Amino acid sequence: MLDFLWLIPALPLLSACVLGVVGWRLSKRVICTLGVGSVGLSFAASLGMAWAFFQLAPEQIPIRSSYFTWLAAGNFQVEVGFYLDQLSLLMVLVVTGVGWLIHIYSIGYMAHEGGTYRFFAYMNLFTFFMLLLVLAGDYALLFVGWEGVGLCSYLLIGFYFLRDSASDAGKKAFIVNRLGDFGFLLALFLLFRTFGSLDFDTVFGRAAVLPAESFSPGQAGVLTAIALLLLVGAIGKSAQLPLYVWLPDAMEGPTPVSALIHAATMVTAGIYMIARSHILFAHAPLALAAVATIGCLTAFYAATIGLVQTDIKKVLAYSTVSQLGYMFLGLGVGAFTAGIFHLMTHAFFKALLFLAAGSVIHAMNGQQDIGKMGALRRKIPYTYWTFLIATLAIVGAPGFSGFFSKDEILWRTFETGNQVLWLLALVAAALTSFYMFRLVFLVFHGQARYTPETARQIRESPRVMTWPLVALAVLALAGGWVGIPAALGGANRLARFLEPVFASSHALVQAQGQTILHSHEWELALMGLTALLAATGMGVAYAIYILNPELANNLAQTLRRPYQVLVRKYYVDELYFAAVVRPLHWLSERVFWQAVDVRIVDGAVNATASRARDLGRWARRLQSGNARSYAAWVVVGAVVILSYFVFS
């Protein structure tokens, strides 16, 4: 069974090729069948793999299957091989499962769009690359998947390439990701230079025996450097500070894309990568701390921006950023399991949120401004209830999936004695619940802020869209139950499942971090606190947006300055434009173009050309067309050759 591991990524790739090459002449039905069926099959395959995986004895894990040598240059060898352990299995299941649901949803969502074959070809290709990424057996192959998902994200963000904003957003995503990838590449070079290989086993095996490096930047060693560079890559891919700017704009793409790529799977590649190289990070406390700090700051920062956004997808985008920040935090404090746990749950509820939002937009036929919605509860019940469940999940309402994962992160943060980060994360949680419920209330409650004829057109989405919502709602609700902490009498199965992967690092981190007050009571207390805060946020949102809606505007009036700052997202885009884009423009235009290119490059080329022309002008006399002259030249040549033979 496990010998057919390659089948999982191969199926989407196959259908992607078929759709990409001959898709334009296939009927919509065939296209949908192919695009969805391939992912469904690969989901089934991964389920089979999982079943087979559970049969294995612990010492057989991880499974390595090498297929062929991709690169062989000197002692640099890259095997195309897969690496299946608990972590990658989990990722595979998430990617294929959630991906499959989203594919199904897309059938309905894209029903009225053109270029369905393009859409599904890209989606399948993305699925392939994502699976390649999570199954990769070494950093090189992982990087291939890494770049591949970046490419697909670019293609899908710019799916409506007739809209300038869409194509710009695609470019923006691509370019910003390049910055991160640059760091990633440097990390790879450094890895190879240090360990002489990019293979996971080799790298981790050699890294494990090294001593943990010191925290102080002064004595930090190569591992820290590697980890930090990897972190840069992760930051770019997972939209952390300061490279998060591409994600909100990425909402230009179709909503299923946002759900699949920019919520559930791709943006979590960074988290996966860090988790995958947990050993390196565990040996680099400084890098680990950096991860935690950046994650926490991002969580808080994005939450604040989310407060005031009026575009339903933008809000979700910022919440995604902030949730990713939570995951970083979890990884950063050494709670790799927690990070992955939150990754999984987040995949469920955030995908659900996006899909529900998509269904809202679908119902409002294209309207994304929450200021023009409201009172949709009755009109689109499925969407409403699923959205509500997802919201509860994300704000961490007790019992919902988000509750367990987020609380585990918070608790481990507190436990490892990062009180500041913990506090920040806590506030962020409150803010999260506020803006999420603000969203709920503005969209589904209150009075309708649209014209009656719009109201008449509002319909619930077709089944093909609503059933994935329901399925995801179930997951969002119950997905967390695999990780009920011991404090609640649960047996945190997920943690035990993943333990073999992270055991060493956990131990290492435990050894470093001083753990204070390690008791269930505290944990329970903190849980209560978070729940309370979540409820508070919800209450505030209720007060503001339901009880007296004008209060919102008054607040905006009174706190105009901070409000503006938030609306303009801390002027970060402007800042980047001023600090990065404008200088780059100037440099490229004045220096590289007008000076280097025109003067030097073109100058050299033109000079060559003109020299050649002069030569031709001179040599043209040989070609007088006069045969006797030609004969004379022939004689010259003969004499030269003969003289050479005579006098040598």
Next chain:
Amino acid sequence: MSEWIGRHPELLVAGLKAGVLIFVLLTAVAYMVWFERKLIAHIQSRWGPYRVGPHGLLQPLADGLKFLFKEDIILTNVTSRFVYLFAPFLSLALALLAVAVIPFGPEEFELLGTRTGFYVADINVGLLFVLAVTSLGVYGVVLAGWSSNSKYPLLGGLRSAAQMISYELALTFAVVGVLLLAGTLSLREIVAGQSGTWAGFLPRWHVFPQFVAFVCFFVAGVAETNRTPFDLPEAESELVAGFHTEYSSLKFAMFFMAEYAHIITTSLLVTILFFGGWLSPFPDTAAWNFTRFLPSVLTAVLALLFFRDAFRLTNQYHRVLTFLICMGLAGLAFLLLHPTALILAQGPFWLLAKTGMFLFVFVWTRATLPRFRYDQLMAFGWKLLVPLAVLNVFVTSFVVAWRAD
């Protein structure tokens, strides 16, 4: 110089033989004209020349004198004076040159202390030599026609150039058939190869197995010599006199002699290639031994004829002349009875006899056949003769190969 020649008698002998041959040939040419006129006259039931000498036998001398004394017109507006003057010499020289390698008899004899035979040069590529010389023959005509700077000669020259080149192909291909049988290029050996008989009486001449080749060769030869029915280069009715329209007196005579020399050469070649050259047509057995006396007998008969004329003729001078000729022939007949002469005379006699037959055919055709049209000429050459000759070569080579193993 003289003692150098003394050291190289063969040169002197060669020169001697060449001189004799040229004299004989020119005389033959002259009397060929007489023969032609007489024959055509009789074919047309006329008398032909009979005033100058008995039976007009002195006519050739008269003609020669006439040519000598005619005004020698040298055009002033010729395209190239040198070529204009050079052309007739060239054609005559080449016509005479071809005869140099023709062997007249098998026997060898001592001359000035060097063994030699009835030939000027016996080179073992004689046939190639003849072909080469004949292939050069076209120049005389072409150059003459071109250098005369006049319409008719130019047309004649062009025609003859095309015609000669075209028919040279057929000629050569026809020869190849013979070569395949003979397996040598030396004329002497070719003739020697034809000695003997099939079935005791039929001489092993090439004409029997190579009849097609013989026809092709003869027709092509007629064409090569610009004789009717192929005399377009000098078609009186169309081109006045063709390529030698602008030539007069001796230069015209040269062309004239060249043409008749060509005729003789061609007849000689046909005889040698196809009719066993100097070989007697009779089997070489005791029963046929008496045929060795044929030369002297025929000479005697001729002498008797002249003897009768000596009384029938009315003109006194003619009577005297005829009587002298009769005496000479009778002496020759007696001389030929001498054993050595008997042996030596056999070859030349038969060769010349057969050649005379072909000369007769030449004249005969001229007297009977009309002239071709130009396109007919080309079509005949390219579409009939050449394919026929090639086919013959194929068949012959197959047969030879088949007989070889």
Next chain:
Amino acid sequence: MSAEHWLFFFFAGVAVLGALNLILQRHPIHSALSLILVMASLAVLYLLLGAEFIAAIQIIVYAGAIMVLFVFVIMVLNAGEEERTSLSRVAKFVGLPLAAVFLVEVCYVLYRAWPSEQMVVPERFLGRTEDIGKALYGEFLLPFELTAILILIALVGAVVLAQKEP
């Protein structure tokens, strides 16, 4: 001075003079005639070198066919004396001196490579026709056939080229 010397020097002189005449004569016909002269004398030299078949071929093909074609074309085109244009300074000021140099060099090389000890003995004939025939149809069969095809192609090409435009 033996007879061979006489023959060689006589015909060599004739050949050289003919070649010179070819260059000096301004009328194509005269050039053609002098070229024929050269060929004929070369044929004699071939005989001296014992290549009787080549000699015969030289006369039959070269003088008897190729040059006839030349003369024929000259007559058809009625080519007059060539005009003395000198548009190619290169040919005059570069080509001619260098041609002389070339000639000298070649003679030098040949004389160095073939000292005059090696004599030509006329008795040693080797170019007998049957030898050449055997060589042509044995060792050189393929080139021979190829030349046949070449001739055919040239024939067709000439016909196509020279025919009047329909």
Next chain:
Amino acid sequence: MHVPLSYYLILSAILFGLGVLGFLLKRSIIAIFMSLELMLNAVNLSFVAFSYAWQQISGQIFVFFVIVVAAAEAAVGLAIIIMIFRNRASLNIERINLMKL
């Protein structure tokens, strides 16, 4: 007393040189063509001389081939010359220095 072989070779060299001179000097295409033939003949002479020197028949075979090829060349070349004359009404090679009509 025989003739040295080198005489033949030098004679062929001289003829070849004269051919080159003719090629350079003559203006009429036909004359140039003839000088070409002259060069070929010179080469033939050296071929025959060499074939004599080494008592090998192949030299004469080459001469044979050269002659055959020369025949083909003459046929085509003269046809071309006729074409040129038709189109240009001139045989002067210096008047034919354009590669188009």
